[in-house]
Amino acid sequence: MNFDEAIKQLQAAQGDPDQLALATIDIVLAGREPGLRAALEAAAIPHWFDEAILAGLIGAEEARRWLEPLTALSMVEAFPLRQGWNVHEASRLALRRHLAATAPDRLRALSGLAADCFVGKEPAQRIERLFHRLVAGPDAEAAEELRELYGDWENEGRHENLQALAGVLDETRRDAPLGKSSRAGVLKLLVLIRWDNLPLPVREDYALAALKLALGLDDGLACFEAHWTLGMVLLARSKRAEAAGQFLAMAGIAQARLAQDADNNDWLRRLSMSYNLNGDLRAAQGDHAGALEHYQAAHAIAERLVDLDPANVLWQRDLSFSHERIGDLLAKQGDRAGVPEHHQAAHAITERLVGLDSANAQWQRDLAVSHGRVGDLLAIQGDRAGALERYQIGLAIAERLADLDPANAQWQRDLAVYHNRIGELLAPQGDRAGALEHYQAGLAIAERLASLDQANTEWQRDLAVSHWKLAGNAEQAGEPAGALAHYRVSVAIMAKLAALDPGHAQWRDDLAWCGEQIRRLEG
Amino acid sequence: MVVFSAADRNHIPVNIAGLRNFLLDDDYADLLAWLREADQPSPQPNTATPAAIAWPAPNESYRWPLADRKPEFELFRQMLAGRQPKRVLLVKAARNSGKTTLLGGLKEYAKTQGLPVAQVDFKGCPAMEDVFEQLRLGLKKSLPGLAAAAKSSPSFIEGLQELADPLVLLFDTYEAASDESRNWLEQRLLHYIDDMPAVVAVVGGQQIPEHGKCAWRNHAIPHELAAIDRPDDWLEYIRLHWPEAETPDTAAQLRFATQAAGGEVGLINALLERFFGPSALASEYKP
Numbered sequence: 001m002n003f004d005e006a007i008k009q010l011q012a013a014q015g016d017p018d019q020l021a022l023a024t025i026d027i028v029l030a031g032r033e034p035g036l037r038a039a040l041e042a043a044a045i046p047h048w049f050d051e052a053i054l055a056g057l058i059g060a061e062e063a064r065r066w067l068e069p070l071t072a073l074s075m076v077e078a079f080p081l082r083q084g085w086n087v088h089e090a091s092r093l094a095l096r097r098h099l100a101a102t103a104p105d106r107l108r109a110l111s112g113l114a115a116d117c118f119v120g121k122e123p124a125q126r127i128e129r130l131f132h133r134l135v136a137g138p139d140a141e142a143a144e145e146l147r148e149l150y151g152d153w154e155n156e157g158r159h160e161n162l163q164a165l166a167g168v169l170d171e172t173r174r175d176a177p178l179g180k181s182s183r184a185g186v187l188k189l190l191v192l193i194r195w196d197n198l199p200l201p202v203r204e205d206y207a208l209a210a211l212k213l214a215l216g217l218d219d220g221l222a223c224f225e226a227h228w229t230l231g232m233v234l235l236a237r238s239k240r241a242e243a244a245g246q247f248l249a250m251a252g253i254a255q256a257r258l259a260q261d262a263d264n265n266d267w268l269r270r271l272s273m274s275y276n277l278n279g280d281l282r283a284a285q286g287d288h289a290g291a292l293e294h295y296q297a298a299h300a301i302a303e304r305l306v307d308l309d310p311a312n313v314l315w316q317r318d319l320s321f322s323h324e325r326i327g328d329l330l331a332k333q334g335d336r337a338g339v340p341e342h343h344q345a346a347h348a349i350t351e352r353l354v355g356l357d358s359a360n361a362q363w364q365r366d367l368a369v370s371h372g373r374v375g376d377l378l379a380i381q382g383d384r385a386g387a388l389e390r391y392q393i394g395l396a397i398a399e400r401l402a403d404l405d406p407a408n409a410q411w412q413r414d415l416a417v418y419h420n421r422i423g424e425l426l427a428p429q430g431d432r433a434g435a436l437e438h439y440q441a442g443l444a445i446a447e448r449l450a451s452l453d454q455a456n457t458e459w460q461r462d463l464a465v466s467h468w469k470l471a472g473n474a475e476q477a478g479e480p481a482g483a484l485a486h487y488r489v490s491v492a493i494m495a496k497l498a499a500l501d502p503g504h505a506q507w508r509d510d511l512a513w514c515g516e517q518i519r520r521l522e523g
Numbered sequence: 524m525v526v527f528s529a530a531d532r533n534h535i536p537v538n539i540a541g542l543r544n545f546l547l548d549d550d551y552a553d554l555l556a557w558l559r560e561a562d563q564p565s566p567q568p569n570t571a572t573p574a575a576i577a578w579p580a581p582n583e584s585y586r587w588p589l590a591d592r593k594p595e596f597e598l599f600r601q602m603l604a605g606r607q608p609k610r611v612l613l614v615k616a617a618r619n620s621g622k623t624t625l626l627g628g629l630k631e632y633a634k635t636q637g638l639p640v641a642q643v644d645f646k647g648c649p650a651m652e653d654v655f656e657q658l659r660l661g662l663k664k665s666l667p668g669l670a671a672a673a674k675s676s677p678s679f680i681e682g683l684q685e686l687a688d689p690l691v692l693l694f695d696t697y698e699a700a701s702d703e704s705r706n707w708l709e710q711r712l713l714h715y716i717d718d719m720p721a722v723v724a725v726v727g728g729q730q731i732p733e734h735g736k737c738a739w740r741n742h743a744i745p746h747e748l749a750a751i752d753r754p755d756d757w758l759e760y761i762r763l764h765w766p767e768a769e770t771p772d773t774a775a776q777l778r779f780a781t782q783a784a785g786g787e788v789g790l791i792n793a794l795l796e797r798f799f800g801p802s803a804l805a806s807e808y809k810p
Contacts (some may be wrong), residue, residue: 003776003798010783010790021619024790028797047647074793077623081649081657090619090789124647160650163701167648197702406710407702 001030021075021094028073039066040073043087044095045110046117047128047168050084056117057110082124093175100177107177112136123161131168131176134186139179143222146185150192155314157362159405166193184213184222188229196409200237200455207233224253224270231277238457238501244281250274265305269318272301276325286505288333295325313353320349320366324373336380343373361401368397368414372421384425391421409449409459416445416462420469432477439469457497461507464493468514475521484521490514576721577688578605579636589628590760590788591751592621598744599629602723603636603689609744611716613734614727616748621788622727625748626693629725633691639665642693645700645728654704655679658692666690676711683712686721697728708732713739750786754778757791761799768799 001009006027013019029037042057043049054070055063070076075091078084087095099107115132118125130149133142153161169186172178178186187210191203198206211226231246254271258264279294302319309315327342347370353363375390395418401411419442427435443466449459471486494511501507581604587596595614601607616622626642633640641661643654655673662670669690672682683690694700694708709732716722716739726732734743751757754777761769761777784790 003772003780006794006798007776007779007783010780010794013783015785017618020784020787020790024784024793028793074796075789079644079646080660081644081647081653086646088619088789123650160701160703163703164648164650167699167701405703406706 001027006030017090018094018097021090022098025075025091025095028075032069035062036066036069039063039070040076040087041095041099042110043070043076043085044092045107045114045132047092047131048079048082048084048086050082053084053114053117057113097175100175104177108136123158123164127161127165127168130165131172134172134178134182135176137179137182139181140219142179143181143185146182146189147225150189155362156357157360157364159361159408162193166190169193180213180217181219181222184210184217184226187213188225191229191233196453197407199453200233203233204230204237220253220257224250227253228273228277235277235281236456236458238497238504240281240284240501240503244278247274247277247281251278265308268301269305269315272298272305272318272322275301276322279325279329283329283332284504284506288329292326292329292333295322295329298322299326313356316349316353317363317366320346320353320370323349324370327373331376340377343370343377346370347374361404364397365401365411365414368394368401368418371397372418375421379425384429388422388425391418391425394418395422409452412445412449413459413462416442416449416466419445420466423469423473427473427476432473435473436470439466439473442466443470457500460493460497461510464490464497464510464514467493468517471517480521484518487514487518487521491518575687576605578603579638579689580604581606582632582636585632585635586763587628588631588763589621589624590791591753591756592625592628592748595625595746595748596628596632598746599723599725600632603633603638603691605689609742610723611713611734611739611743612723612725613731613743613745614725614748615731615745616727616729618729619787619789620748620750621792622729622748623695624788624792626695626725626727630691630693638689638691640691640693642695644695645698645704646696648699648701649704650701651676651703651707654707676707680711680715680719683719683722684715686719689721689723692722692724694724694726695728697726697732698730699728705732709734709737713737713742716742751788751791752781752786754781757781757795761795765799765801 009023009027010020013023025037025040029040039054039058039062043054045057046053049057051063051067054067057063058066071085075088076085077088079086086092096107099110111132115129115136118129118132120126126149130142130146133145136142149165150162152158153165166189169190173183173186173190187206191198191206191210195203207226207230211223211230214222214226217223227246227249231243231250234240234243234246251271251274254267254274257267258271261267275294275298279291279298282288282294283291299319299322302315302322305312305315306319323342323346327339327346330336330338330342350363350366350370354360354367357363371390371394375387375394378384378390379387395415398411398414398418402408402415405411419438423435423438423442426432426438443463446459446463446466449456450463453459467486467490471483471490474480474482474486491511491514494507494514497507498504498511581600585600587593589596595612598607599612602610602612614622614625630640630642639662641658643649643657643661645654649657655675658673658679659670662673669679669682669686672678692712697705697708700708708726713724713732713734714737716724731745732743734740734745737743754774757777757780758769758774761773780791780794784794
């Protein structure tokens with residue numbers, strides 16, 4: 001091939017990026033032995049390669065022969081992190097897409113071989129293996145492997161691993177030819193892992209697509225998970241009626257399974273999940289009796305499972321959540337006598353779990369939350385010093401977690417919650433400066449989160465709460481104008497939320513309360 | 524002084540990007556305050572740079588080895604000479620447009636100036652411990668004390684704050700960075716750039732940090748790399764690297780080639796290496 005022929009080949013690509021990349025590969029490889037092209041195509045399957053990986057893909061002898069000329073190609077670059085090389089992204093993706101379109105069986109075969117090259121236990125190895133398994137199939141097995149990996153890391157609180165997994169899943173979503181089960185799993189997990197980073201409408205699109213795929217499969221678990229994911233997204237979008245439909249569907253699937261196999265513990269646990277979610281919905285509507293009924297049903301299952309196997313940390317954690325839900329609900333109902341038993345039981349479980357694995361960030365967070373709840377109890381009982389101590393422990397844990405991952409919105413939110421709680425304790429003691437400092441720290445976090453995603457109603461309400469805390473503090477300091485200004489911001493936020501979902505009891509009450517404060521101050 | 528709208532943030536010509544800049548809508552109060560200050564030189568001297576920092580004199584005779592990218596190189600050269608008030612260069616570019624090649628070129632210049640360089644590539648979404656591992660490896664020989672401090676974020680940042688001699692930090696493939704890495708870079712490392720007067724940082728990727736809302740935004744020069752679609756730039760490149768390969772047809776061929784490849788740096792580089800590079804000269808592929 002001469003230069004003019006090469007230009008004609010580029011012109012034939014008509015500016016299409018993939019065609020340009022493929023044409024460039026053709027030009028660079030023209031006149032070279034076909035084995036080099038085969039080696040390049042194989043090397044484009046994984047995200048990186050070394051001699052051993054190349055050997056796994058094309059055989060040891062071929063790998064030895066082609067490694068040097070391959071790594072000298074302009075579209076192959078060093079990958080220092082893995083002490084190997086990678087095909088440059090534009091060429092890698094173009095080659096993969098070309099294979100998917102023209103030789104899908106070869107892509108699957110190479111992906112299967114690639115999967116076998118990554119057998120280590122390190123997160124990067126496990127993620128890369130899964131990436132190839134999702135393409136190579138079989139579909140249902142790959143989806144199950146994905147579910148297991150997510151489950152392991154979620155239960156171990158390996159947040160950073162999950163973020164890395166999401167990066168690869170997003171690539172498979174965009175570019176890989178996936179089976180229905182795998183695609184449903186990928187979409188669902190992207191929603192769950194990137195919950196705080198994906199805009200709500202995108203989360204809804206993914207969750208809806210996952211549900212449609214799952215409904216086309218004879219796979220109750222995939223459907224259950226897809227209903228759950230979509231329900232959570234709809235709830236976050238304040239589409240409570242639609243969310244209720246998803247949660248009922250979850251319960252229906254679980255009950256149908258249990259009708260066939262009453263002792264299936266996995267499905268029992270899933271049934272308890274759906275009870276809890278239905279309970280949450282009812283609590284949000286102000287139906288405390290209905291919520292309690294659901295929570296107690298879930299609690300009975302959680303207790304039964306823990307009795308079966310007290311060493312099962314997942315079931316222990318479920319039981320702790322169940323105690324917390326019931327305790328919170330009783331507190332809302334004003335049933336103070338019943339609250340301590342539940343919060344203390346939850347706290348004991350979380351302390352035990354953290355004792356088992358102090359590196360588990362989820363359990364650490366559970367413990368911080370639990371300290372907060374015990375602090376609330378002590379505050380109600382008038383033990384302000386005890387409450388302050390608990391809140392400060394909670395704040396210290398939350399600070400450690402937030403420092404570990406400043407991007408984790410949940411952990412940032414926890415920080416704001418503890419700042420507000422400490423402020424609430426300090427203000428009545430006359431330490432208004434201390435209270436102000438904590439309220440302002442809480443407000444700064446709430447403002448940051450609220451600006452990240454204006455559709456996130458929880459974060460919007462947090463912002464309103466921060467403002468009314470500051471309003472209260474200003475009022476106590478004899479600054480009614482400052483208090484009014486903060487209350488007005490709160491009212492504006494709560495009015496927007498209440499308009500979004502007029503049936504939301506909490507938001508309706510918040511709006512009414514803020515309005516009352518403004519009227520009172522205006523005289 | 525540059526006043527621009529938020530939508531143009533990444534499109535300020537690189538030769539004026541180092542000047543004090545303001546967002547048209549958001550920075551009105553800052554702009555007024557700045558205008559009120561009497562005898563304001565422009566651009567601002569690097570107030571964060573104590574005289575003690577030994578910036579090397581710019582190497583005026585250095586032959587920049589890449590096609591085009593001269594304004595970017597000049598900006599970097601001024602940064603390394605302590606003559607540029609902003610010390611964070613954010614290079615955004617589409618896939619295959621030569622970001623990594625540019626970072627490599629900047630790294631080589633820094634090395635010829637005798638400056639230590641550490642490079643982090645976010646390709647493959649490395650965990651934070653891998654990010655620190657890359658920093659440690661990069662600094663091991665030149666700054667062993669700082670390399671040892673690159674075990675955790677606080678100790679590394681503290682080490683950077685104490686540096687009295689210039690250091691270049693390069694971050695590539697930013698779009699692949701995990702949320703943790705992004706937050707570390709944006710909300711930890713660059714957040715303290717004001718207190719690290721000896722540090723020059725370059726971040727490249729298909730995405731770059733959203734510096735507009737960050738406290739360090741006035742230390743940053745965002746820049747979007749364009750395609751290299753002027754045949755003369757590529758002709759100069761050939762003359763620099765393979766002068767003996769040029770023929771009377773080369774200029775015309777480059778016109779067609781840059782047009783067909785849309786100025787995509789990766790493609791044109793591959794094409795030129797194939798037909799003009801050393802392997803081409805040794806074979807029948809010579810144009």
